Amino acid sequence: MRIYLNALGMISPLGHSTADISRRLFAGDSGVHADAAHCDRNGLPLTVGRITLADADLPALDHLPLRERSRNNRLALAALDQIRGAVDAAIARHGAHRVGVVLGTSTSGIAEGEAAFRHYVEHGLFPPQFHYGQQELGSPAAAIAATLGLGGPAYVHSSACSSSAKAMASAARLIRMNLCDAVICGGVDSLCDFTIAGFSALESVSATRCNPLSINRCGINIGEGAALFLMSAAPATASSVALLGWGESSDAHHISAPDPQGGGAMLAIRQALQRAETAAHEIDYINLHGTATLQNDAMESAVIHQLFGAQVPVSSTKPFTGHTLGAASAIEAGLCWLCMQDENRAGLLPPHLWDGQADPALPPLNLTGVGSALGHPPRRVLSNSFAFGGSNAVLVFGRDIEGVAA
16 A cells, blocks of 8 residues: 655745755755854854744644643644645545654653743742643644644654654554544644753754864754654655655664664665665665764764665754654655645755865765755655664655546
8 A cells, every 4th residue: 555645834944935945955945153142162053953933923822732832833723724735635635533643752842841940049939821731742633633633643753863764754653544534744843942951961062154064064953843644645746745664663773873884774775675675776766864974973873874874865854843842753744745736847865064174084985965966756766764762764765647536
């Protein structure tokens, strides 16, 4: 059974619509900038991927109980708004009990908790707009299900940077098991002090735009955003993008560092290719996990070189969006989805933004630049997500050529 990604709603530091995001992506226009709202231990502004849309312009949450009211959920509903017509049509066709929600997140409403504790320190009580449930990891799925009146499965994966890739694989399994006819899947994460402080304590945060695969790489930029797909077993158009395969594995190596030999990463990639019935040489483009940390880039580049050689075009898109943690896999899947659309007639590929100074300790890879193109939309794309705890998830996407759904 083929599984299709028939609609995409996305909000990110690159823009608030898929058209804006696509335009800036192919132009090489990064959405990562210094932000005075988030500073390092010396009080200097950190470089982050922040959504520029004012909070007042995000969807309201008055229809939801207090426990589901968070900025994180407003970002999720902003992405949902972009595909609401397709979602409503799926509900009308299949019934609310046959439509599910499976998302990835790592922050949920932690920012609301931070604000509440600051209020508690100053006033001795929590503010009336705070509910501890805002911090629950399942909150984004519950908010979407309640907004749409759904009765199907609704849950969240939280496995750091692989969260939303695992959510998309889980959604596909729901359809294959005939538990759902359609699933809203993807991920959402929002900036908060907790994650920024945590990565800063690990000395993994770059003061400037991240620099993947460079000899000068020194860490990540935290980002935020949301990407939601409407997944089903039927293609909506002749050019619908299919989720052909996925692979999941665990390094069982270290709580934060990847296995330097890349055994778990290779296993996940091979599983994804096998499930997709796709050979390595058929992949037109690889979206790297590409965090710009010393250990991730060393492991990933060695794995890619071993499995694919040095010819397939590759890039990391995290210099465009920042590392959006639990939403990263879905946002990067969204960028792959955009480059596979018919509107991208030239087959432009996401550029690799960096300083151009290669690390001689890393094997050579075919890094894309602004204007790199295949001459046609990519037919087969692979996207990597390698998370804390050695949680690896890899997705393979393909263009459907079998016709239009009835």
